[in-house]
Amino acid sequence: MAISFTTKLTWIFALLLILVMTIQVRAQPPPGFINIDCGWKNNSGYVDQALILPYSSDGDYVEGGMNHEMLPEFMAGATNEQQKTLRSFPDGSRNCYTLPSNISKKYLLRATFTYGNYDRLNKTLDGSLFLFGLHIGVNFWEAVNLSNWDPSSTVLKEVITIAPSNFVSICLINFGSGTPFISSLELRPLQDTMYPFVNASVSVSYFQRYRFGNITDIKDYITRYPMDPYDRFWQSWSLTYGKSYSYPWISLNTSNKVESLPGTDVFNVPSAIFQQASTLDTNYSSIQFAVAQGPNLLGNNQKLLPIFHFAEINESNPNRRFDIYAGELLFPGFSPSLFQMDSKYMNGQFLQNSFTYFSLNKTATSSLPPLINAFEVYSLVGMENFTTDSDDVKCIKEVKKYYNLARINWNGDPCSPTEYSWEGLTCDHSKSNQNPNPRIVTVNLSTRGLRGGLAISFMNMTSLENLDLSHNNLTGAIPDYQLESLTVLNLSNNKIDGPIPDYILRRVQAGLLDLRLEGNPVCSNNRDTYCSENNNKKRNTTPTVLIAVIVPAVLISLLVGMCILWKLYWKGNSGDNEDYAMYEEETPLHIDIRRFTYAELKVITNNFQSIIGKGGFGIVYHGKLESGDEVAVKVLMETSIDESTDFLPEVQTLSKVHHKNLVTMQGYCQNKKCLALVYDFMPRGNLQQILRGGDIYSLDWEQRLHIALDAAQGLEYLHESCTPSIVHRDVKTANILLDKNLVGIISDFGLSRAFNDAHTHISTVAAGTLGYLDPEYHATFQLTVKTDVYSFGIVLLEIITGQPPVFNDPHTVHLPNWVRQKIAKGSIHDVADKRLLDQYDASSLESVIDLAMNCVENAAIDRPSMTEVISRLKVWLPALSSDKQSASGTPRRKYSMDSEIPKQFQMMISGVSNEGTSFQSGYTSGLTEISMFSGR
Numbered sequence: 001m002a003i004s005f006t007t008k009l010t011w012i013f014a015l016l017l018i019l020v021m022t023i024q025v026r027a028q029p030p031p032g033f034i035n036i037d038c039g040w041k042n043n044s045g046y047v048d049q050a051l052i053l054p055y056s057s058d059g060d061y062v063e064g065g066m067n068h069e070m071l072p073e074f075m076a077g078a079t080n081e082q083q084k085t086l087r088s089f090p091d092g093s094r095n096c097y098t099l100p101s102n103i104s105k106k107y108l109l110r111a112t113f114t115y116g117n118y119d120r121l122n123k124t125l126d127g128s129l130f131l132f133g134l135h136i137g138v139n140f141w142e143a144v145n146l147s148n149w150d151p152s153s154t155v156l157k158e159v160i161t162i163a164p165s166n167f168v169s170i171c172l173i174n175f176g177s178g179t180p181f182i183s184s185l186e187l188r189p190l191q192d193t194m195y196p197f198v199n200a201s202v203s204v205s206y207f208q209r210y211r212f213g214n215i216t217d218i219k220d221y222i223t224r225y226p227m228d229p230y231d232r233f234w235q236s237w238s239l240t241y242g243k244s245y246s247y248p249w250i251s252l253n254t255s256n257k258v259e260s261l262p263g264t265d266v267f268n269v270p271s272a273i274f275q276q277a278s279t280l281d282t283n284y285s286s287i288q289f290a291v292a293q294g295p296n297l298l299g300n301n302q303k304l305l306p307i308f309h310f311a312e313i314n315e316s317n318p319n320r321r322f323d324i325y326a327g328e329l330l331f332p333g334f335s336p337s338l339f340q341m342d343s344k345y346m347n348g349q350f351l352q353n354s355f356t357y358f359s360l361n362k363t364a365t366s367s368l369p370p371l372i373n374a375f376e377v378y379s380l381v382g383m384e385n386f387t388t389d390s391d392d393v394k395c396i397k398e399v400k401k402y403y404n405l406a407r408i409n410w411n412g413d414p415c416s417p418t419e420y421s422w423e424g425l426t427c428d429h430s431k432s433n434q435n436p437n438p439r440i441v442t443v444n445l446s447t448r449g450l451r452g453g454l455a456i457s458f459m460n461m462t463s464l465e466n467l468d469l470s471h472n473n474l475t476g477a478i479p480d481y482q483l484e485s486l487t488v489l490n491l492s493n494n495k496i497d498g499p500i501p502d503y504i505l506r507r508v509q510a511g512l513l514d515l516r517l518e519g520n521p522v523c524s525n526n527r528d529t530y531c532s533e534n535n536n537k538k539r540n541t542t543p544t545v546l547i548a549v550i551v552p553a554v555l556i557s558l559l560v561g562m563c564i565l566w567k568l569y570w571k572g573n574s575g576d577n578e579d580y581a582m583y584e585e586e587t588p589l590h591i592d593i594r595r596f597t598y599a600e601l602k603v604i605t606n607n608f609q610s611i612i613g614k615g616g617f618g619i620v621y622h623g624k625l626e627s628g629d630e631v632a633v634k635v636l637m638e639t640s641i642d643e644s645t646d647f648l649p650e651v652q653t654l655s656k657v658h659h660k661n662l663v664t665m666q667g668y669c670q671n672k673k674c675l676a677l678v679y680d681f682m683p684r685g686n687l688q689q690i691l692r693g694g695d696i697y698s699l700d701w702e703q704r705l706h707i708a709l710d711a712a713q714g715l716e717y718l719h720e721s722c723t724p725s726i727v728h729r730d731v732k733t734a735n736i737l738l739d740k741n742l743v744g745i746i747s748d749f750g751l752s753r754a755f756n757d758a759h760t761h762i763s764t765v766a767a768g769t770l771g772y773l774d775p776e777y778h779a780t781f782q783l784t785v786k787t788d789v790y791s792f793g794i795v796l797l798e799i800i801t802g803q804p805p806v807f808n809d810p811h812t813v814h815l816p817n818w819v820r821q822k823i824a825k826g827s828i829h830d831v832a833d834k835r836l837l838d839q840y841d842a843s844s845l846e847s848v849i850d851l852a853m854n855c856v857e858n859a860a861i862d863r864p865s866m867t868e869v870i871s872r873l874k875v876w877l878p879a880l881s882s883d884k885q886s887a888s889g890t891p892r893r894k895y896s897m898d899s900e901i902p903k904q905f906q907m908m909i910s911g912v913s914n915e916g917t918s919f920q921s922g923y924t925s926g927l928t929e930i931s932m933f934s935g936r
């Protein structure tokens with residue numbers, strides 16, 4: 001049963017080639033086929049006579065690289081025209097081909113690589129490593145390994161993928177182990193129903209594809225187009241392994257049509273392939289085959305997905321039944337139907353252990369041995385990285401074309417993956433606003449020798465914040481860039497003339513745009529600050545206006561600087577030329593915390609470089625104070641604030657609020673047009689991220705209770721210890737930050753009042769966030785501390801269940817109702833977050849659920865106060881009373897990366913209590929043990 005084979009993929013079309021040489025047919029390729037012969041020099045292309053398909057040169061699809069031919073001694077043996085030429089890429093770490101496609105359509109993309117010693121360096125056989133990478137779009141696809149490779153042999157790579165936009169790109173990545181090159185590229189559209197496990201986040205790479213039966217004609221070594229209309233390569237098993245294989249093969253074939261049941265066929269394998277099969281002599285019972293070996297088939301590192309194609313074609317109505325194994329039993333007792341296609345595959349489930357041996361074993365009752373017609377094996381290509389926003393790509397490509405920037409190797413996707421992003425661009429990868437695609441935020445083309453006018457394409461880059469075109473030879477006037485996002489426009493030292501558009505002027509005067517024009521003709525008679533060399537210095541003493549509002553949804557880490565913009569300017573106020581410095585004098589209030597200038601904020605945030613999050617209301621920047629302390633800076637654009645006078649007193653109040661569970665305000669920035677708050681940076685992010693984050697680690701039950709208690713204590717302080725009491729209004733998991741010891745810290749308190757009351761006395765725009773809103777508030781518009789208690793109840797339910805406040809199950813459901821339904825069914829343990837791994841004390845679970853449901857009572861009067869909440873929570877955290885949480889500097893909780901411990905316990909416990917299903921006793925004792933381990 002020894003199975004051994006070579007794995008080099010070579011194929012031979014020689015016979016067919018001669019056969020069709022004489023045929024003069026005008027090639028009519030199926031729609032969507034793209035056939036590229038890389039390195040082919042003649043622009044007019046040619047028709048491949050074997051395939052009757054037109055091939056074109058690659059000039060239209062790629063920039064850079066050099067054309068080559070294989071050496072003459074290999075030419076004669078070439079099995080097709082495409083092998084003979086290639087394009088190599090000695091320059092650049094990434095070089096991409098871009099092929100037109102239809103967005104969201106499924107494609108098969110094939111690339112081939114034949115070295116042919118084109119550079120006469122014997123690279124494949126000189127003993128050195130010859131390896132380069134391939135990306136499909138912005139994700140790693142596979143490595144091409146040509147070390148120790150016959151120079152006349154071809155490496156074949158295929159991927160089935162979904163086009164992320166109206167083009168697909170494949171990129172060659174230089175690993176520093178040999179110059180990447182490519183011989184051919186073929187794109188084949190598939191039906192969207194085919195290969196159903198391929199979706200936007202999963203592509204699959206060709207691993208093997210074989211057909212069985214007695215195929216002896218060498219020209220059938222590879223079966224492809226036109227027999228397979230999708231031009232898949234089906235390699236002949238018998239021609240590849242027939243000789244080296246000691247199996248007692250029996251070949252079957254039929255001229256009967258083999259058909260699929262309507263609606264079941266997701267692979268569209270040609271009927272002709274099903275008309276042949278291989279089986280064994282009846283004395284044998286098992287077919288086994290291996291699928292991986294060799295430099296380009298490294299099955300052991302991959303997640304594989306096999307597909308087996310079967311059809312019974314032995315007409316004598318046989319009884320044939322077998323089990324299909326890939327290490328584990330995949331499909332038991334399968335029996336192929338007569339003349340009917342049947343493809344067995346696990347939809348979307350990849351083999352975890354990379355079993356590269358498959359067996360078909362006859363079952364005890366079967367009278368015949370197994371049979372097989374064909375199989376395919378694919379490996380998983382995770383598409384975890386997103387392509388840049390397609391509008392941004394379109395615009396920046398226009399810019400590239402306009403300034404003829406090919407030489408700076410702007411190639412492939414502009415932002416992704418980050419290590420290959422275009423020089424001079426910075427991108428926002430924060431996936432804000434439901435948009436997972438990176439956006440371009442900075443374009444720096446300073447000193448690039450640009451000539452001509454300013455490209456208007458920048459106008460549509462709606463996330464662009466910083467545009468630097470200084471030190472070039474740009475001429476003409478500034479286009480009317482109406483870009484709200486733009487905060488820096490540096491055009492200094494060019495040849496720009498003409499009037500400055502109104503929109504830009506107004507934004508400069510409002511302090512929203514930092515315009516630099518010095519060193520341009522337009523400045524010859526202009527003394528405005530934007531024409532002054534000292535521009536920057538002056539600005540440092542003139543805080544600029546930024547608008548900020550509370551950002552309810554804070555992403556990675558909360559920081560916060562808030563800057564507020566006045567509606568003043570939007571009203572087209574005529575006082576455009578006011579001297580903003582005067583507003584510096586206008587602070588009647590005494591506030592004890594540090595006052596920042598806009599320029600200082602700029603320095604702290606390194607010119608607003610590092611975006612750590614974006615909420616619905618604005619941008620959050622990371623910053624570092626002179627002392628080295630980290631802060632976060634949130635810049636919010638909000639035009640609905642009429643009066644800053646409501647805001648400043650609020651800042652004054654808040655600056656006096658100090659509690660260990662409330663985020664500390666470091667300072668603020670304020671003048672008539674600018675208001676900012678700077679808070680401590682919380683390195684662990686917020687509770688929402690942790691509860692909904694991946695399963696990298698999750699909080700254990702005790703940690704959850706601690707965080708709930710922390711949040712409750714912060715709220716209690718606002719409610720009971722401040723005069724007048726402060727209603728948070730927007731209590732939610734995203735506003736509960738976690739410090740390095742996982743202590744819960746409330747943020748964004750008190751601010752909603754300033755903003756809401758500023759312009760709406762009876763707010764119809766509800767305070768708070770959907771899912772957390774007090775139902776009574778809707779009826780009365782009365783905000784009380786009980787409004788916060790309601791929201792806290794929702795938070796508590798999230799902590800217990802790990803579910804968001806509103807979700808689909810399968811219909812949209814509000815968390816309290818979901819919990820009510822579960823409790824009504826008596827299944828209280830179904831309520832608990834699965835990631836707790838059932839590690840909690842059942843009675844504490846029950847009473848915390850009780851408490852949460854109490855908090856979300858419809859009538860405010862029925863809800864407990866925060867003080868009561870705290871005392872009810874403390875019952876379940878007895879350890880607290882002793883340590884009193886006084887030493888806040890000592891790690892109080894273990895960051896449960898080592899969730900190994902609870903897991904081990906779970907195993908132990910379930911092993912012990914196998915017969916007694918007594919849930920409580922076992923787990924309770926486990927819990928106390930765990931507490932000991934975690935060093936509390």
Ligand SMILES: *[C@@H]1O[C@H](CO)[C@@H](O)[C@H](O)[C@H]1NC(C)=O
Pocket residue numbers: 120121122
């Ligand atoms: C490549 O191999 C050929 C034949 O073995 C030899 O003549 C030639 O010198 C080699 N070239 C290099 C650059 O090593």
Ligand SMILES: *[C@@H]1O[C@H](CO)[C@@H](O)[C@H](O)[C@H]1NC(C)=O
Pocket residue numbers: 138139140382383384385417418419
């Ligand atoms: C996605 O991008 C990251 C960072 O650029 C990179 O490390 C990672 O390998 C990429 N993932 C894939 C599947 O290519």
Ligand SMILES: *[C@@H]1O[C@H](CO)[C@@H](O)[C@H](O)[C@H]1NC(C)=O
Pocket residue numbers: 214215216249250251
């Ligand atoms: C395959 O077909 C050839 C003739 O085409 C025949 O000579 C040979 O015996 C067949 N082999 C098997 C295993 O059926």
Ligand SMILES: *[C@@H]1O[C@H](CO)[C@@H](O)[C@H](O)[C@H]1NC(C)=O
Pocket residue numbers: 285286325327359360361
């Ligand atoms: C299948 O049959 C072969 C040969 O009888 C045997 O060696 C192998 O263990 C069987 N495989 C499984 C998974 O039972």
Ligand SMILES: *[C@@H]1O[C@H](CO)[C@@H](O)[C@H](O)[C@H]1NC(C)=O
Pocket residue numbers: 447448449450471472473
């Ligand atoms: C602008 O063009 C002139 C002449 O064409 C050239 O000498 C100069 O170096 C260019 N300046 C920049 C900044 O590219």
Ligand SMILES: *[C@@H]1O[C@H](CO)[C@@H](O)[C@H](O)[C@H]1NC(C)=O
Pocket residue numbers: 456457458459460
């Ligand atoms: C910007 O986008 C609009 C609409 O999407 C389009 O009409 C306009 O031509 C674009 N302008 C530029 C300069 O690309």
